[in-house]
Each structure stands twice: as structure tokens, then as C-alpha cells.
Amino acid sequence: MSSFGPHAGWTSLRKPPVANEAITLRPLDETDAPAVARLHIEAIDTGFISSLGPSFVTALYRAIARSPHSLGWVALQGGEVIGFVAFSSHLGRLYRSVLLTGGARLLGAAAGRLLSWQRIKHVTETLMYPQRHPQTSLPQAELLAVAVSSQAQRQGVGRQLVQRGLQQCQEEGITGLKVCVGPHREPANRLYESCGFQFHGELEHHGVMNHIYTIELS
Secondary structure: OOOOHHHOOOOEEOOOOOOOOOEEEEEOOHHHHHHHHHHHHHHOOOOHHHHOOHHHHHHHHHHHHHOOOEEEEEEEEOOEEEEEEEEEOOHHHHHHHHHHHHHHHHHHHOOOOOOOHHHHHHHHHHHOHHHHOOOOOOOOEEEEEEEEEHHHOOOOHHHHHHHHHHHHHHHOOOOEEEEEEOOOOHHHHHHHHHOOOEEEEEEEEOOEEEEEEEEEOO
8 A cells, every 4th residue: 555645646647638629526435446457557657556467456456445434536538447536534544444354355455465474564564654754743534546648638537536635534523644655757747736736845755755735624
């Protein structure tokens, strides 16, 4: 899960555009997991989560969609998922609920890909991330990941997704969020700043320094 928080990112994927139809947003559900996993892997292709393969990432987003500690939105155009955003109200509780409800499926999906000390280390670091970096001055809620395909290029879909998710967070009583993103992901950094996030500092994860942004919700 290292792509969540510390490596959350946004990109425009190079795919043929769909018909020029209206873009609509709706809440993330389990049936979106394969499409969301595909977007995640293509958009955050250097992340640890992506390295565990489509089956694992699909099972992960299916478990996230079921968790009471997460929420998400997808953007659709022509009936196709062209973007998504995922949030957690409490990352540690999300990890526990995902492991309890889908741990066996996740382990089976990642079988054969965890047979290296480096990947086992990354799994441990990811699961311990909330405890290793408590940072009590930071909100517990977190923006996990956002990705948009090239079909939505220059249409503001990433911003729409983030803003709709922030609105739901506010409706559910969440007063603030954080997001961690690699400094090299310039589009993601600009996206978060345009949505009202402010730079808070840096955090080391998997040996890489990441930018931390926070936002207060009234």
C-alpha cells in the first residue's frame, strides 16, 4: 500500500479519447475495482502497490470500497471509468479493516511477487506507516490516491474528483486531511495546491523524501 499517502500521484495516461460525452462523477463501489486498479497501475507505475500486479491492486480497491474507513469517487465518460480518487478517514483503521476483510485474497493475489526481502520490507514499512509517522500535528484522514486518464486531459477532472471527495469528507465530519506525494510528481503537487492543500513539510518513506500537504475543512 506504499503508493497511498507517500506516493499518491496524478498523471494523464496516453490512451485514445472516447466520444465527446459529458463527464459524470459517482461514488466508488466494488464493481469499479478492476478499472480503478488499471488506472492506478498506469498512473503510479513506480509505486510499490503497482509492482504487486493487477490481481492484487484490484483486490485491494475492492476491499477499500467495502471499508467503513474510506471513501472514493470515480469519473465516467461514455460509460468508462476515466479517473478516480480515494480517501481514508483514518489510515491505520483502514489498513486493519482491509486486512480483516480481504487479507487472504490479497495474499493470494500477491503470491509469487513477495518472494524478495525488499518487497517484504516494503510491506512491513507500509503497514507500520501510521505508527512510524504518527505526527500528531497532522490530520488522521488522508487522500490516498488520484489518477486521471488522458481521455480527461485539460478538462479539470482530477480537480473535480478531489473537490467532490473533500466535500464528502466535510459532510462526514472530517475536519482536515493530509496527502503525501513525491516532489518529482509536479502535476500532482500543482493539483493539490489548486484544491487548497498547503505544503506542510517532508516525510521519508521507503527511503524517499515526500512532500506533505494538509488542508483544513470547516
